[in-house]
Amino acid sequence: MPVGELSPEGAVEEDTIPHGKRRGTLHGMRRLFPVIDETAARTPGAGGASVPGALEDREWTLAELAAAYAYPERGSAGREPWLRANMVTTLDGAAQHEGRSQPISSAADMRIFGTLRALADVVVVGAETVRREGYRPARARAEFAELRKAAGQEPAPAIAVVSASLELDFSLPLFTSPLVPTLVLTGAAAPPERIAAAEEAGARVVIAGDGAGIDPARAVRALAELGHTRLLTEGGPRLLGQMVAAGVLDELCLTVSPMLTAGDAQRIAGGPAVTVPRRFTLVSLLEEDGFLFSRYRRE
Template sequence: MTDRTAASGPGGGPPPAPGDAGDAARDREWSLAELARAYAYPEPAPDGPRPWLRANMVSTLDGAAQHDGRSQPISTATDMRIFGTLRGLADVVVVGAQTVRMEGYRPARARAEFAGPREAAGQGPAPAVAVVSAGLDLDFSLPLFTSPLVPTLVLTGAAAAPDRVAAARRAGARVVVAGDGTGVDPARAVRALAGLGHTRLLTEGGPRLLGQFVAAGVLDELCLTISPMLTAGDAQRITGGPSVAVPHRFALASLLEEEGFLFARYRRP
């Protein structure tokens, strides 16, 4: 893996590992510790941590976020290492109900490589998973709800069907109200999670949920894997839903490359 950018402030590009000498030496498999430094969340402000919402998505050259309804076919092993690193750094993984159904989501697992840093940061053994769902049309018998290492959260609206709310709670999920109607307000969801102590937020989509975060102006960072593939067809982009009135411009924080795959980080200026 080659670093195509220099370090750029807190959470920017990673420094070379000891013994490295230029791009040729950096063109190798990075350790999880190096990836964790490269993707570190910003340091807390003097007045305390504020929520930082980053997204992790993959896209083909022609803009497809999925192939045959799933992201795995356009991913790569290194993309999955970064995926695991981002989870290892996060307090909570926020995901839409449709993505849970399509991708077969399972609970986040504890990883020995991140045990020490997570304990030092005051984090639990693994991030919680927070599922955003208006209708709560979820299979609460899945391991995501019945046997997570950290209780799964369900973000929904105040007008959600009481029987579905009860079903979620019976399964062991914690229901968090983040909207006045049946739907979830993105900004309120971020505040609600921060109120539970989850300030290092990671969303893995899907496209509609990410589009809602973008439209609400609460996305701080986008980690985007650009896959050197062309799929054509009518697959979704990484964001869905209505367009914003004025495009949101982000700044490039770091860029890594391996075998034609680009691993970019863009941050709110």
């Protein structure tokens, strides 16, 4: 079935991270930025159908979400590959509640999460996030099969786990039974016995640093050499902080959750501060049920 004929509910990712029960009723999504002529006028399309992106209370199709979050054309903006991050934060800056992102997420956030997964070649994630969130292999999604085939992609994105120590449970399905072999990004000083354990489990180990950890720029290049040019990272905060400090992040898709948590939860990015704050430009802003879905690109 073509992607445009499906309900937005089909984009919810249910295989890689376990999440809470979805709400039965959803509010409509609206485009707040950029404001286009159709948005301002709320103009109906041919046959009375809504114009994609119009400022109105309705659910978006998967085709609309995929178009709204499409990667840049190959070679555009002078950069390839393209690394985007997808994170969620509360109004008071918490990236997690009780160690997990699910409590501050929503059904709309998960539709976008699933759409971003469907557009990516590889999902890069830190080892601690894999442990906390209970990652499982990404599966092929019928609703995006034609889209991925047309883009020359595998049926599902690969998962690339970043770990210095490789202290991971290689008996988990993420390593033993993925549709696309899981990658492990590590440094040259990683314990040889753990590298062997990863490879024995079926993972592909990619050396992307001279020490124990990875060099973010080298990791991006290594993934590109494997054919993965549409990169998506879901954190955690420490990994995202490393990518920000290294200057390799091209885009940030940030969900602002209309919640307050207080406490001492992590921000979306951690680690040492950069010498000069990095400037990003807002390229789109969507809203549903009080959640804001922003998309920023570096200048």
